[in-house]
Amino acid sequence: METIELAPQVLANRRGVAFSVVHRGSTIECVITLAALEGCFWLECRADDARILKRFNDGYRRIRAIAERRLLAHPAAKLELTPDDFARP
Template sequence: MEKPEFEPQILANRQGVSFWLVRGNTTVECIVTIAALEAHFWLEQRAGDARILRIFRDGYSRIRTVAERKLLAHPCTRLELTPDDFERS
């Protein structure tokens, strides 16, 4: 299982989990929304912090893959992943 380069953090507003991807000499802040974790990673509504971070870590390989693909298509310095980003075409 891949491990995030930096420790993930739950946002102060509890709307997502932030993490960082290092791409070459660039560090990109990424956020996966709680809604995405609930819709695609089996996170229960109103889950506690420990559960949110566990679900994030368990799904990190997939989350990272989606983030990297989105970054390739739309380079940016801050990326947000929503439920739509995890829908299969």
């Protein structure tokens, strides 16, 4: 069975960006909150969808790495990334 990653999209409630990652052969639904994008990826407040997705795509490698680390530590079917996930110790 082949699994694919879906294209990222801004949630209807505009609270984040939904995306997926393939982890151990399963597609995991993920969300990064707008607060995380604003606090960690220089997204401006009240940005339009195109700008939100640009910032998401600019930071995708880091976002994906954090999502994969969280899934390795705590496997889940859904994952939400917040500013705390990007804080450096």
